[in-house]
Amino acid sequence: MRTEKILVVLGGTSTEREVSLRSGAAVAEALQKAGFQVETLDLQPDNLHKIAEIRPDLVFLALHGKGGEDGSVQGVLEWMQIPYTGSGILASAVCIHKILTKKLLRDSGIPTPRFLEIGKEAKADPQKAAEKAIEALGLPLVLKACCQGSSIGTVIVRKKEDAGSALSSLFGYGDAILAEEFLSGKELTVPVLGNDVLETLPVIEITAENEFYDYDSKYTPGKSRHIIPARISQSVRKEAERLAKEAYRACGCRGFARVDIMLDAAEKPFVIEINTIPGMTAQSLFPDAARACGIPFPELVAKIVNFALEK
Numbered sequence: 001m002r003t004e005k006i007l008v009v010l011g012g013t014s015t016e017r018e019v020s021l022r023s024g025a026a027v028a029e030a031l032q033k034a035g036f037q038v039e040t041l042d043l044q045p046d047n048l049h050k051i052a053e054i055r056p057d058l059v060f061l062a063l064h065g066k067g068g069e070d071g072s073v074q075g076v077l078e079w080m081q082i083p084y085t086g087s088g089i090l091a092s093a094v095c096i097h098k099i100l101t102k103k104l105l106r107d108s109g110i111p112t113p114r115f116l117e118i119g120k121e122a123k124a125d126p127q128k129a130a131e132k133a134i135e136a137l138g139l140p141l142v143l144k145a146c147c148q149g150s151s152i153g154t155v156i157v158r159k160k161e162d163a164g165s166a167l168s169s170l171f172g173y174g175d176a177i178l179a180e181e182f183l184s185g186k187e188l189t190v191p192v193l194g195n196d197v198l199e200t201l202p203v204i205e206i207t208a209e210n211e212f213y214d215y216d217s218k219y220t221p222g223k224s225r226h227i228i229p230a231r232i233s234q235s236v237r238k239e240a241e242r243l244a245k246e247a248y249r250a251c252g253c254r255g256f257a258r259v260d261i262m263l264d265a266a267e268k269p270f271v272i273e274i275n276t277i278p279g280m281t282a283q284s285l286f287p288d289a290a291r292a293c294g295i296p297f298p299e300l301v302a303k304i305v306n307f308a309l310e311k
């Protein structure tokens with residue numbers, strides 16, 4: 001039996017609220033099984049005071065997306081001097097922003113697909129801006145709203161004539177759009193754990209029934225598969241693990257994070273993004289990789305708690 005009182009913060013107000021409710025419920029159950037005293041809080045703008053009332057020894061953040069995975073709640077908890085799981089303010093803020101992350105990766109010499117930044121000036125003539133991106137990066141072209149997750153706001157454009165309307169639709173999520181070169185190889189994801197000394201869990205290969213790993217294939221049972229271990233050569237695996245740790249370090253991540261990687265046609269790995277609060281339902285990628293190497297869910301959450309108490 002552990003004596004720490006842990007508050008699992010879940011829900012919130014982002015587009016990934018539903019996923020977060022499920023992650024948080026699964027984490028709370030696993031923490032209880034690991035022997036902690038556990039409470040949960042669906043964080044809303046009007047109930048922040050509850051955290052002060054509950055006075056937990058540690059907050060386990062199970063929020064995804066804006067207002068939770070982006071450094072904002074981390075800032076509140078720092079200010080309240082309450083320890084919390086995962087990355088701090090800066091790494092969280094960088095990693096929620098796919099363009100900033102890619103700039104940091106590029107500067108650190110970590111391969112990431114070629115990209116362009118499209119700003120709000122493109123709203124005047126989205127078709128023209130999209131065609132410029134196609135000229136530079138080719139077709140298919142990947143367009144992503146810079147600060148969303150769960151594939152919300154990610155579009156793969158296959159025909160030039162569809163590009164303008166696809167780009168316009170993404171401005172609904174904000175003014176920064178990432179245009180990225182499409183990579184046709186396997187999709188991998190690498191769970192990383194640790195503060196100063198890092199370990200990776202087994203590399204996962206993801207296959208989806210839809211045209212890519214979109215929201216529907218992520219959350220509809222049977223529409224995607226996690227293949228553990230990934231069907232890749234030993235050298236690609238080693239390289240993916242090395243890049244995942246380097247990307248984690250370059251962005252200043254702590255505790256745990258999941259690094260998404262795409263292979264190109266020649267099987268060379270490229271980092272596409274870092275998830276500082278990855279999905280944590282029992283069926284999610286991170287817990288799945290842990291299970292595959294003999295770490296049950298309660299042991300995984302206890303490890304994450306220990307990393308948080310160590311910093």
Ligand SMILES: Nc1ncnc2c1ncn2[C@@H]1O[C@H](COP(=O)(O)OP(=O)(O)O)[C@@H](O)[C@H]1O
Nearest residue numbers: 113148149150151152181182183212213260273
């Ligand atoms: N450069 C790319 N080439 C091919 N497919 C991509 C590329 N970038 C993203 N995807 C597809 O889009 C999905 C979502 O992109 P990602 O950058 O991981 O954002 P999210 O935060 O929504 O998970 C990926 O899981 C992958 O299936």
Ligand SMILES: [Mg+2]
Nearest residue numbers: 150151260273
């Ligand atoms: Mg992703």
